[in-house]
Amino acid sequence: MLPFENIILIDKKSSIAVYKQIANSIINTVRNGVLKPGTKLPGSREMASILNVHRKTVIASYDELEAQGWITVFPRKYVMVAEKLPLLHPKKWDETELAYSYDNDLKINFRIIDKSWCVERDTVEIIIDDGHPDVRLSPIDELLKTYRSFTSRQPAIKSANKGTAQGTVRLREEMVKFLSITRGLTINTDNILITHGAQMSIYLAAQLLLNTQSTIIVGKPNYTVANETFIQTGTQLIEVSVDEYGINTDQIEQLCKKKKITAVYVIPHHHYPTTVTLSVERRMKLLELSNRYSFVIIEDDYDYDYHYASSPYLPLASANHQGNVIYIGSFSKLLDPSLRIGFMAAPKNFIVQCTALRKMIDVGGDGYMQNALAELIKTGELKRHLNKTKKIYHNRRDFLNDLLQSQLSEYISFTVPNGGMAVWITLRKDYSVKQLQNTPLLKIIRTDEESNSFRLGFASMNEQEIEITIDLLHNLLKKQ
Known part of the structure; x- marks a missing residue:
């Protein structure tokens, strides 16, 4: 029931009779949409008790409301807001009155976040994602079965509610x-923070490392959401080029000679969005520069587990460094984008502060889900899933490659990636990625107008779906 004692305000010093004050308050509540047509009101005795007035006063107000057509009274049954409300008085054309309080804008100054980079369209026939897993292949049933079993066992219930700000002990031990x-990292449970996805890890690291006096280097192009996260801290963001060997470490070195660099954000395994892999030489140089110039490397390794041509390079975090590599990963690319479980590996003192900051915005993660994931890792179910999907995604990549070569080669150029879940496609100069994006039939999650390129995720589509997508692209490009 609505708190009528707070909605109906009575001023006994007012010259307006109390019963009319009650009636006017109810009318205003109906006008504002708080009380909907057909809503039952408290009976006269109950309302009198709520408002601390005489019952006859409430009866008088209900009589007034019924006479005006705002309520319907069913004797000895109930009172309700009328299904057909009385017509409102005519208004002038320039008269502005909002039906709901929250139709008003907040007039007090507040911080504005530029979200033009994440505008979404819902009504499209085909969505080309930027490299999502195929949820139909994920061991979700097994995960949920384990989840449910934990919610019915008392010891599991207790452990699921302990220490989730940093992540449950069970999951961190398995991690x-x-x-x-899988990655050659030498860490312990104090070096791990479990987050709601990799993006939260990036946000926490940015908030602790960056400010208006700092500088961060990123690749160009780069993961747009990471760039926006860094910019919101007030830091100076400097872009350096990304070529077929990854981020240009010679440019980073030249920048380090000129000014103090706080951090370098790098995606070495499969750079986002271009999918290129950072070469061994540049990995070694980046680590050496980090040690020499004392900057932090934020290593985003979002899809490490999917590599097809050969064994993947180990992360920078697995090398011999001085604790200045913050390693970020996610299980979203393994299981399901909606399963927001990411992680950060870093020195203990940094993890402690990240955990404290995380508690200010998010008390903790889902302990049951974290422990269920730990069980999938422990039993080998996650490894079996990886082995299965790696073969399937490898076949889908090759199938897509054949179609791109046979149907789109006159419109595009691309390099087959060694791993990951997407291909970076560049349109030839006579064709426009902007025009491609603006068609109502298609939504492409990641495009880059400057390079006239887009990212085509293949892992989430079976062969039939890949064929349909390429057919649509072929028809659209043919019409340009």
Whole structure:
């Protein structure tokens, strides 16, 4: 029930009779949409008790409301807001009155976030994502089955509600082993923070490392959301080129000689969006520059587990460094984008501060889900899933490559990536990615107008869906 004692305000010193004050308050509440037609009101006795007035006063106000057509009274049953409300008085054309309070804008100054980079369209026939997993292949059933089992066992209930700001102990223990086996990281549970996806890890690192006096280097092009996160801290963001060997470390070195660099954000395994892999030489140089000029490397390794041509390079974080590499990853690319479980590996003192900051905006993650994921890792289910999907995604990449070569070669250029879940496609100069994006039939999640390129995610589509997508692209480009 609505808190009528707070909605109906009575001023006993007013010259307006109390019963009319009650009636006017109810009318205003109906006008504002708080009380909808057909809503039942408290009976006269109950309303009198709520408002601390005599019952006859409430009866008088209800009589007034019924006479004006605002309520319907069913004797000895109930009172309700009338289904057909009385017509409002005519208004002037220039008269502005909003029906709901929140139709008003907030007039007090507040910080504005530029979200032009994430405008979404919903009504499209085909969506080309930027490299999502195929959720239909994910072991979601097994994960949810384990999740449900934890919610019915008392010890599991207790452990799921402990220490989730940093991540449950069970998941962090499994992560230590998982990251050691798959990525060569030498860490312990104090070096891990579990987050709601990689983006939260990037945000936390940016908030602690960057400010108006700092400088961060990123690749060009780069992960747009990361750039926006860095810019919001007030830091100076400097872009350096990305070529077929990854981010240009010679340019980074020249910048380090001229000014103090706070951090370098790098995606070495499969750079986003171009998919190129950072060469061994540049990896070694970046680590050496980090040690020499004392800047932090924020290593975003969002899809490390998918590599097809050969064994993947180990992360920068696995090399011999001085604790100045913050390693960020996610399980969203393995299981489901909507399963927001990411992680950060870093020195203990930095993890402690990230955990404290995280608690200000998010008390903790879903302990049951974290422990269920830990069980998938422990039992080997996650490894089996990876082995299966790696083969499937590899085949889909090759299938897409054949179609691109046979149907779109006159319109595009591209390099087959060694791994990952997407291909970076550049249109030839006579064709426009902007025009492609503006068609109502198609939504492309990641485009780059400056390079006239877009990212085509293939992992989430089966062969039939890939064929349909390429057919549409072919028809659209043919018409340009």
